[in-house]
Each structure stands twice: as C-alpha cells, then as structure tokens.
Amino acid sequence: MSSLQPVRGTHDLLPEEMRRHRAVTDAAQSVSAQYGYEEIATPIFEFTNVFSRTLGDTSDVVTKEMYTFEDKGGEMITLRPENTASVMRAYLSNGLQQTLPCRFFYRGPMFRYERPQKGRQRQFHQIGIECIGIPAAEADVEVIATGAHILKSLGILDRTTLEINSLGDTDSRNAYRDTLVEYFSKYESSLSKDSKERLTKNPMRILDSKDENDRKIVADAPLMPDSMNAESKGFFETVLMRLDQLGIAYNLNTRLVRGLDYYCHTAFEFTTTELGAQGAVMAGGRYDGLITQMGGPATPGVGWAAGVERMSMMIDEPTAQANSIAIVPIGDEAFDKAFSLAHQLRHAGFAIDFGVSGNMKKRMKRADRVGAVAALMIGEDELARDGVTIRDMETGEQTEASFASLESQLDRYR
C-alpha cells in the first residue's frame, strides 16, 4: 500500500472537519467552565500499567485494543485508550489530594486498535469531565447535567436518550455478579458462543446480548436491584430524584452495564440512533474504587467521556470564521502601499485577505471565494487622492475613503 496513505483508522482533519471539532470541543469547554470544570491535559502515552491495572484484565480494551510498545529505555508504554486513568494518575502524581474536590475537563486524541467503522477510528478524539472527591449522589447529577447542557448547546440533546442504571457499590456488584453466574451456568450449553465467554470474563455483558436465544434466557435472569444493599438503593434513588428535580429526562435501563472494571453505582449513556452501530455519544459513571486500585487513598470520583467525531457528525455545519476584508492592489506602486496597509489593518484587529499575486480580476475572484465582506481597491486613482475604494462584496456598492478615515469606515465590517 502506498506510503502516502494515512495509517488505517486515522484521518486528517482538514479545515472543514476541524471547524466541526472545534465547535464541539469549544462549546464543551465553555459549558464545563460554568460548572467549575477547569481544563487539563495529560500525556497521550503512559506506562502500560496505568491502563492495564485499572481497566480490568479481561476488558477488550486491555486484551486486544491497546497500542503498546517498548521504548528505547525498555519501558512498556501505551498510547492512551481513554483518559480517566491518566487523569487519576495525574491527580496522584501532583498531590492534588490537598485541594479536593477537583473538577477537570479534558479534550484530546485517544487510540484503540479496532476495526474502523462509521464513528469509530483508531485515533479518535474525546472530551470528558472528571469530578473527584465528592461521594454524594448530587455529584453524579451535576456531572450528568453538565453533559446534557453541552449536548443542548450543540443542538443535539433532543436527538439523544439518557439511559441510566446503577451497578451498586462493590459489595452489591459482586453479589449480583455471583447471582448471575449461578443463574447463567444452568443454561451454559444453550448460550451463544460469545455469551459462554462472557460467563467467565464479564457475566453482566450477557444482559445486553443481541443473540435472540440469549435474550430469552436473560428475560428471566435475576435483576440488579434484588442484589443491591439498602445503601446502594438509596444512593440511586437520590440520583433519580435530583434528575427529576432538574427536569432531566432519562430512561431506566437495568441492562445497561459497563465494560471497564472501575465503575460502580451510577452508569449512564447518552445514546443516539443516528450513528449506525455506534449508539453511545457520551458515557460515564461513578468510579469510587479506581484511585485505590492505582495505589492511592480511597477517593470517590464520577465522570464521563464523549466522542468528538460522533458529536461532530450530528451537529449543524458551524458558521465560518470572522469576516475578512480583501485588499486588491492594481499596479506595482499600489502593491507597495497595499502591503503595508494589510499589516496595519491586521494590527488594528481586522482579518485581511491579501493575495500576493494575480491581476485585479483574479484577486476579486479570490476575494469572492474566501467570502470577503469587502474589498479595498488601490490603484493610480486612489493613490492620487491618498485613499482607497471600498467595495461592499454583497451589494457591489463602492465608496471612497481616505487612508486617515479608513479604519473607522471599516468598523461596520468587523
């Protein structure tokens, strides 16, 4: 294959696509800030054990999707497949336990060795928030509210559904897991091939199997709430009550589970039907055990991550950047003057399009193509009276302006 092809599952972000990404991440950053989330960035690679220790030994992400390599110093390095573990590592590395609670927003590329599909690439981008240090259910609700607010500001909230479930605390989750294994083991021979594997690796996954026969067995499977202790039930009730209070609509989904080991209590996803096989736009939950798993002090946390590519496919085309003004010199002498004028106007805060070559017709055509709102024409006539001609590119109307009054006359095109 030609070496000029990008690596499979990677894409160049050309200006049009980049504008969509920026519309998504800038809106997310700005809304998150309203909720007290400050932006941070962690390295795109970490020691492999940052991920392997936290995501779960049997998760697909760890077992088959990580980009892992040995660097020249013999260290095992992994390109981050998600950012929560990195953020927690950063939290511990920098001794931020002193300043709890911490609210972080992040954006950046993630890497997973997967089969590319619509809305699924090997290098993709996520935004996310993490709220560290608040054990109360209100933190879960704040995190969900922030996410919903971002989706709303992008104009896509009403095209998603908030699915929510509780996995309970560690005791409840383990109890439920044991109950499920016991139940499904009775039907092991009739389970699908995938589900037989899940039985040992991640029994809760059998609950959302798409296999028709599995679904029949699942229909009578024990339910999570029956294994939940009183504390876990109370926690989830508070979450739902507070969501109701804020008018955030949700769909209770007892089959909603998590692939990564560190989740407990609240699990949620904003899903859509617009992206083919990829339903999840934004997903997250509570991860009280994560920091302990990494060797830190017991610290609660809750957060979500969202796919930038997935959201940018759903939003309307963002409006282009600032109004620009084209400068069109006619003749060598005018070019001299125009070259300085472009510099002067840019420092006065205008966006200037200044083509360095071409006759007047070409330059006018270019001004039109870049969407300039006005063209400043400078030729012999204009130089003689020490000014320029301003052509409004929309109406075609032309007015004369002296160099002295130019900036104030251009104010309406800012």
Next chain:
RNA sequence: GCGGGAGUAGCUCAGUUGGUUAGAGCGCCUGGUUGUGGUCCAGGAGGUCGCGGGUUCGAGACCCGUUUCUCGCCCCA
C-alpha cells in the same frame, strides 16, 4: 478477530452480454472583460479505472489474492 457490500477525475457518480481514443455534473485554470467577484458564453488541464496476479485475440467490467472504505458482529466514545 468474524461476516456482507463497495473502490472509475479534487468531489458526486455513469460506463450496455468483455470490443477502437474511459464519460457527465460540480469544482479548478484560461479567455470573452488592458481597473471589478458572483451570472453567462467559449476553451483547457486533470485518470497507472485502489494495488498485484490470472483468464482472454482483447479486461474498468470476469476469476484469485491484497488493501482501504462501508454495513453488521464483538466491543466501545
């Protein structure tokens, strides 16, 4: 990792049961307009038909392999 569909110009696509020199629209360039963009008219550039092999007198078309995209499975944002 598994299964289905596709790959022809920068983009969207046509190309008949295998037959001479592979087309259209859009976009791009030049001219009609020596100081005026969008509209119009005329002309032009741009293709190893994804790549490699095979069948055939002859392959864009058929066969095999491969690669990329795409749809689904697994899993996930």
